[in-house]
Amino acid sequence: MAISVKVMRRPEAGRMSYMRATLKGMSLTFRHMVRPTKVTLEYPEEQPELSPRWRGTHRMEVHADGRPKCVACGLCPTVCPANCIRLVGGEDDQGNRYPIVYEIDEFRCIFCGMCQEVCPVEAIHVGQHFENAEYGRDRFVYDLDRLMEQDHPVTQLWDPSDPRSE
Amino acid sequence: MTDILFILFAVVAVGGAVGVVIGRSPVASLLFMVATLASVAGIYVLFEAHFLAAIQVLVYAGAIMVLFLFVIMLLNLGHDYRADLRYGSWSLLSLVVVGLTAGVLMQGFSGDVGADLLEDGAAAAAAIDAAVIEKGAVGVIADPLFTDYVVAFELMGLLLLVAIVAAVVLAKPRGSGEG
Amino acid sequence: MGEMQELSTFWFVTFGAVKVVAVFTVVMAVVAYMTLAERRVSAFIQDRLGPNRVGPFGLLQPIADGIKNIIKEETMPGTAAKFYFVLGPALAIMPAVVTFAVIPFAAPLPTPVGTVDMIVADVPIGILYILALSSLAVYGIVLSGWASNNKYAFLGGLRASAQMISYEVALGLSVIAVLLLAGNVTLTEMVWKQQQLGLWFVFPLSLAFIFFLISALAETNRLPFDMPEAESELITGYHTEYSAMKFSMFFIAEYAHVVTASALMATLFFGGWDIPFWPGDDMFRHEGAWIRGFDESGAPIPTSPSVLITLLTLAAFSVKTGFFLLLYIWIRWTLPRFRYDQVMHLGWKVLLPAALAYIMLIAGTMLVLDQLGVAYGMLYGLVLTAVSGVTTLAFLFFVDRDRVISGAHRKRTTRARAPRAVADPAGRTPPS
Numbered sequence: 001m002a003i004s005v006k007v008m009r010r011p012e013a014g015r016m017s018y019m020r021a022t023l024k025g026m027s028l029t030f031r032h033m034v035r036p037t038k039v040t041l042e043y044p045e046e047q048p049e050l051s052p053r054w055r056g057t058h059r060m061e062v063h064a065d066g067r068p069k070c071v072a073c074g075l076c077p078t079v080c081p082a083n084c085i086r087l088v089g090g091e092d093d094q095g096n097r098y099p100i101v102y103e104i105d106e107f108r109c110i111f112c113g114m115c116q117e118v119c120p121v122e123a124i125h126v127g128q129h130f131e132n133a134e135y136g137r138d139r140f141v142y143d144l145d146r147l148m149e150q151d152h153p154v155t156q157l158w159d160p161s162d163p164r165s166e
Numbered sequence: 167m168t169d170i171l172f173i174l175f176a177v178v179a180v181g182g183a184v185g186v187v188i189g190r191s192p193v194a195s196l197l198f199m200v201a202t203l204a205s206v207a208g209i210y211v212l213f214e215a216h217f218l219a220a221i222q223v224l225v226y227a228g229a230i231m232v233l234f235l236f237v238i239m240l241l242n243l244g245h246d247y248r249a250d251l252r253y254g255s256w257s258l259l260s261l262v263v264v265g266l267t268a269g270v271l272m273q274g275f276s277g278d279v280g281a282d283l284l285e286d287g288a289a290a291a292a293a294i295d296a297a298v299i300e301k302g303a304v305g306v307i308a309d310p311l312f313t314d315y316v317v318a319f320e321l322m323g324l325l326l327l328v329a330i331v332a333a334v335v336l337a338k339p340r341g342s343g344e345g
Numbered sequence: 346m347g348e349m350q351e352l353s354t355f356w357f358v359t360f361g362a363v364k365v366v367a368v369f370t371v372v373m374a375v376v377a378y379m380t381l382a383e384r385r386v387s388a389f390i391q392d393r394l395g396p397n398r399v400g401p402f403g404l405l406q407p408i409a410d411g412i413k414n415i416i417k418e419e420t421m422p423g424t425a426a427k428f429y430f431v432l433g434p435a436l437a438i439m440p441a442v443v444t445f446a447v448i449p450f451a452a453p454l455p456t457p458v459g460t461v462d463m464i465v466a467d468v469p470i471g472i473l474y475i476l477a478l479s480s481l482a483v484y485g486i487v488l489s490g491w492a493s494n495n496k497y498a499f500l501g502g503l504r505a506s507a508q509m510i511s512y513e514v515a516l517g518l519s520v521i522a523v524l525l526l527a528g529n530v531t532l533t534e535m536v537w538k539q540q541q542l543g544l545w546f547v548f549p550l551s552l553a554f555i556f557f558l559i560s561a562l563a564e565t566n567r568l569p570f571d572m573p574e575a576e577s578e579l580i581t582g583y584h585t586e587y588s589a590m591k592f593s594m595f596f597i598a599e600y601a602h603v604v605t606a607s608a609l610m611a612t613l614f615f616g617g618w619d620i621p622f623w624p625g626d627d628m629f630r631h632e633g634a635w636i637r638g639f640d641e642s643g644a645p646i647p648t649s650p651s652v653l654i655t656l657l658t659l660a661a662f663s664v665k666t667g668f669f670l671l672l673y674i675w676i677r678w679t680l681p682r683f684r685y686d687q688v689m690h691l692g693w694k695v696l697l698p699a700a701l702a703y704i705m706l707i708a709g710t711m712l713v714l715d716q717l718g719v720a721y722g723m724l725y726g727l728v729l730t731a732v733s734g735v736t737t738l739a740f741l742f743f744v745d746r747d748r749v750i751s752g753a754h755r756k757r758t759t760r761a762r763a764p765r766a767v768a769d770p771a772g773r774t775p776p777s
Binding site for chain 1: 386388389390391392393394675676678679680741744745746
């Protein structure tokens with residue numbers, strides 16, 4: 001059941017002027033013909049304006065020396081509802097934990113953004129990005145290098161201009 | 167040039183006429199008939215009878231034959247219509263008719279009748295040319311039709327009207343009364 | 346200068362061949378760009394953009410479509426009647442491309458070897474040639490619908506034949522009013538008579554123009570009369586089973602018919618290549634000389650063709666035809682499709698008797714004017730304009746507001762009410 005039903009009343013016989021209706025329709029279409037309301041975004045040339053909270057494909061933040069910020073704490077694979085993150089942690093000589101394997105299956109990902117929310121070092125982010133076309137399915141499992149290469153803006157978890165959303 | 171075109175049209179017309187009779191399906195027969203009518207119209211054009219050619223195409227090929235096509239397609243004559251026509255008596259009858267027609271035509275065009283026609287034809291053609299310039303291609307036919315022969319013309323119209331009314335009466339389902 | 350140099354046979358044939366090629370090319374180009382215009386204009390009407398990717402503003406789109414259709418794989422239903430299936434598109438396109446031949450598209454062009462008429466074939470039967478050939482157009486549609494062995498295609502073909510036969514009658518009758526006023530059937534003479542009258546025939550014959558417009562829409566199977574295609578009911582009707590270039594041929598045929606019908610409306614009712622308010626372009630062949638008109642004493646006023654006038658009149662003709670092409674598109678993307686019985690009702694029970702009555706009226710008015718000795722000119726035209734204007738208003742008033750053709754609601758109420766009154770045990774009266 002719809003929320004509300006609008007009953008379309010047909011005009012009674014003899015009460016509707018077809019001539020006037022036709023002319024009205026013609027003038028309406030003519031107005032649009034000479035001055036169309038522009039609603040189409042000519043996409044490849046014009047880019048859409050994405051919301052700051054747009055959640056697209058992931059991006060791994062890096063330190064200035066090129067190491068990933070990730071400390072392989074294991075929170076993101078734990079929280080991920082789609083179970084799309086594979087993380088194998090390791091430890092280097094100084095005792096810093098780092099990811100040996102960090103893969104995200106973008107096909108399984110539901111772009112909920114919980115990995116970003118849970119990350120204690122703000123390493124993994126979902127990004128403002130949607131142009132993900134590839135030639136094969138295997139290209140959609142993003143490994144660590146690929147995640148670090150991404151350079152699109154990252155998602156804000158709340159709109160800074162709207163404090164209520166926090 | 168005219169001779170070549172005439173032979174072309176004549177061959178198509180006669181071939182089409184034969185095709186109507188021996189065509190495998192009613193639709194094929196009908197298209198042969200259209201081809202015949204169209205080539206006859208072409209022959210009319212060669213005789214400079216443009217109006218007659220246009221009416222031939224407009225009325226016969228364009229309207230009547232389309233109605234035939236309509237009926238043939240709707241009736242779906244898929245069954246034994248052919249058997250009806252393949253009886254020996256029918257072939258015999260058609261042979262007799264063709265023979266008689268051919269005989270009459272041979273009789274008509276034998277001897278010096280043709281030369282007579284040609285001589286008269288030249289004079290008639292000149293008269294027609296003069297009339298066409300004066301009255302236009304349509305006026306030449308319309309003028310006598312609506313003055314000298316107006317009674318015959320109107321009677322023809324009445325006859326057609328009677329035929330239409332008769333067809334409506336026949337087509338009406340029996341006993342339905344006021345429907 | 347008024348003397349006319351006739352073309353020798355050699356030049357007549359040469360120019361004839363050039364005109365055939367040129368007119369065919371132009372018509373095909375207009376058809377191609379008509380498809381683009383249709384898509385762009387419909388897009389604008391619906392606040393979209395339409396095809397704008399191929400070339401600047403999408404101008405190369407028709408070429409891309411053509412290439413696509415030629416190299417595309419064709420399909421043929423296994424149960425189709427193969428010969429007729431192939432014959433259908435050919436029969437559909439043939440009448441569409443030849444009908445333009447008798448439409449004059451500009452004032453005569455002077456050349457060093459004589460004056461060339463800007464018309465492919467000035468046959469003495471003019472408009473009858475167009476009517477005759479366009480009546481053949483239905484064969485392609487019916488045959489292809491039948492040969493496809495598909496019930497939707499077949500229904501489309503049947504609808505096409507019924508509709509085209511019905512509206513041919515109304516089309517012919519609306520043309521008869523023009524013939525009465527023009528006095529001849531050749532289109533060159535119709536243009537000349539409109540120049541002589543000083544008024545385009547759309548004014549003295551306004552109702553005939555309305556009939557012609559409606560019938561032409563129906564004859565070309567365009568919305569709101571596209572019963573034979575009727576996507577929502579019949580998939581695409583008669584060309585459901587066609588693909589690639591065969592489908593394209595139906596498309597070309599339809600648009601070529603539209604172009605011819607537009608040119609015909611421009612010629613019959615809007616003065617053809619005549620430029621309004623300027624008698625300088627009036628030109629007609631009269632007793633071996635070019636004349637502009639007749640002076641007070643009835644003596645012909647000589648004139649001479651010039652290249653400039655030819656070009657200007659060609660432009661005038663193109664503008665008029667272009668307007669009707671746009672009108673076709675505009676109507677298509679505004680009005681919804683008629684119901685089939687409404688189409689038949691309109692054709693047989695409204696247009697046919699109304700057109701007949703109108704012919705009687707025009708003939709009667711002309712007879713009275715001739716008896717009164719009113720000369721063929723502005724006054725003659727204005728009287729007819731007044732008579733036609735009143736008739737047109739009366740006709741529009743008459744067909745408006747459910748008086749003749751009613752929508753679905755009236756039909757439904759009359760059908761639903763009677764049984765309900767019987768079946769209702771409570772004896773309540775149905776709401777009125």
